[in-house]
Amino acid sequence: MSDVLIVHEDELRQHVHLDEQAIAIVEQAFGRLAEGGVEMPPVLSMHLPDVNGEVDVKTAYVPGLPGFAVKISPGFFDNPAKGLPSTSGLMVVLSSETGRVQAVLLDNGYLTDLRTAAAGGVAAKHLARADAGRAAIFGAGMQARMQLQALRLVRPIAEAAIWARDPDKAAALAAELADDGLNIRAEADPERAAAWADVIVTTTPASQPILRAEWLRPGQHVTAMGSDQDGKNELDPLCLDRADLYVADRVSQTQSLGELQAALNAGIIADTTEIPELGQIITGQHPGRTSPDQITIADLTGTGVQDTAIATHALDALSKARPNA
Structure with a gap:
């Protein structure tokens, strides 16, 4: 060896x-x-x-x-x-x-960390509006930083808001990431951060929802990447009902580890057979976003x-x- x-x-x-x-x-x-x-x-x-x-x-x-x-x-x-x-x-x-x-x-x-952030970039490339310029990042850890970096590689993000359960961490990350090409701030109100954004990325190990369905508005894209274990849950299950298009990285994983699990448990989704996977959109097997007014959600649990x-x-x-x- x-x-x-x-x-x-x-x-x-x-x-x-x-x-x-x-x-x-x-x-x-x-x-x-x-x-x-x-x-x-x-x-x-x-x-x-x-x-x-x-x-x-x-x-x-x-x-x-x-x-x-x-x-x-x-x-x-x-x-x-x-x-x-x-x-x-x-x-x-x-x-x-x-x-x-x-x-x-x-x-x-x-x-x-790198491949997880890259997956967020892939999801935004194929599901967020081409003109998406505002990003709200929920979380203030390493993935929050890297997801924003990946977003900027695929969409013209010029403004960003950081929300975290610890406001000091949100403020510290916003200060660290501020540069001439990005107007970034910490936001104390998660509802205001979500409603303002074109793209929302949740990056926390939360076990209770941090993003509510009523905060979403037409045209937004949400990437949820923190729920990768049984019992984790970042999105209000009604978000999946509110969405015009819900996409899994792997359906078999999201129904047991991701946001889909909570929606299934709540009875909001009963049939998973028609749920597209991200790869099917990439290869043209599914059309993906078909209107600028659609709300889209990508549920990323991380794949081998x-x-x-x-x-x-x-x-x-x-x-x-x-x-x-």
Whole structure:
């Protein structure tokens, strides 16, 4: 096993970035998932309520790629009070031909953060209005920062509002992200932030809704990406009833881990057979948004195909940076 490539977070951050290429890589992965042939088992998810933590294991085999990733992703949400990030983890890349370990990416959750943000960019690219210029971000952690960055790569976002349950954190993030090209502020009232925005992104581990259906208005797009475990819930289930188009990253996941779960439990949605997946919109199997007045929702729970895609992308970038590796 001496030929196994070991890569640490610092080197990955140096060579793999949240940019248009990363968004394209994740977009292609969703398309491959919709076209069929991808092997992606259900998420192995372990909830640790005693320590406010969770661990997810995700993977996917994509025909034609030289390897596939198995990702271990812990989330321990009391860590910030201990001076530690909430998320960490690693990816192991195995050969698609032999199954032998090719690389261990000790990314400490960086690649997961990157591919999650890229998925938000993909969702906005295909579902938000082309002229969307205002973004409301619910949350003030790493994903809040990265989701806004991804949005700006695909839509002309010139103004942004940050709402968080901790107003000081919202203010700190707004101050950090302020620059000449973005008018950004902290917003204490979530209703006002939501009603003002063209695109709303929820990025929290909330177990009770933080976005109400009555706050939504025609033409908006919502990306909900915080609900990736049984018991999490960021959107009022009536949001899905209010929406003209609800899109899942993977229906089988969103009905057990995502916002769809709460809507099913509330009896608001009974039949999931006609729910489109993001990859079907990317590949043209579903028309997606058909009117500027529609309200659209993307429910992103995180898929193994994203992990294999970003790990493959990372190894390609590293091979160019260190060809003898």
